Amino acid sequence: MTFSVVLPLAGNVYTVQNLVGNTSVLGNNLAGTVIVSDKPVSAPVADDSVNPAGGGGCHDLMGDQIVPTDVIGTDYIVNKGFLNAGSDEALYVLATENFTTVTVNDGVLNPTVILNQGDTYSFITDNQLTYVTADKPVYLLHMSRLRMRIGWKRFYLL
Numbered sequence: 001m002t003f004s005v006v007l008p009l010a011g012n013v014y015t016v017q018n019l020v021g022n023t024s025v026l027g028n029n030l031a032g033t034v035i036v037s038d039k040p041v042s043a044p045v046a047d048d049s050v051n052p053a054g055g056g057g058c059h060d061l062m063g064d065q066i067v068p069t070d071v072i073g074t075d076y077i078v079n080k081g082f083l084n085a086g087s088d089e090a091l092y093v094l095a096t097e098n099f100t101t102v103t104v105n106d107g108v109l110n111p112t113v114i115l116n117q118g119d120t121y122s123f124i125t126d127n128q129l130t131y132v133t134a135d136k137p138v139y140l141l142h143m144s145r146l147r148m149r150i151g152w153k154r155f156y157l158l
Contacts, residue, residue: 031094032118035066064141069096072139076132080125081144093121093132094139102138106130 005014018030035043043066078091093102095115103112106127113121115138123130125142132140 031092031120034118066139069137072096072137074134074137076140078125078130078132078140078142080128080130081142089125090143091123091125091130091132092141092143093123093134094141095119095134095136096138097136100134100136100138102132102134104130104132 003016007014016030016033030045035041045064045066081089091104093104093115095102095117098116100115101112102115102121103110104121104123106123106125107129108127111123115121132138
């Protein structure tokens with residue numbers, strides 16, 4: 001689905017809201033949305049009442065800001081955080097181009113997947129360090145927690 005929005009003045013805001021309740025189901029979220037603009041824009045993203053499976057704890061808001069594709073990379077290292085024992089701490093890789101090969105290596109598992117533009121691959125991070133490499137630029141988000149606060153961490157070029 002394509003939407004065209006014209007914001008005539010600096011500082012104008014347009015909000016896209018996902019009205020589907022179960023956003024963890026494929027196709028029920030806004031992941032992979034492409035934003036094209038002829039002027040600089042800010043594109044924050046957030047998900048409210050997040051509580052990872054398995055470990056309990058508080059529901060919390062996670063958010064970040066989408067950055068341009070020219071500052072994302074192909075090689076990432078993810079350091080495991082402090083989610084409650086048994087929680088599904090995870091990383092999410094989003095492809096920006098078709099036929100992107102992504103390999104995740106946590107020292108035990110070493111899956112390789114092929115993603116198309118807008119596809120997201122999730123991986124549960126059970127080990128202290130996880131190395132992610134791709135043959136084309138990808139976004140990488142890491143869902144973790146420190147104390148009772150859950151959050152995303154966007155990663156940059158190595």
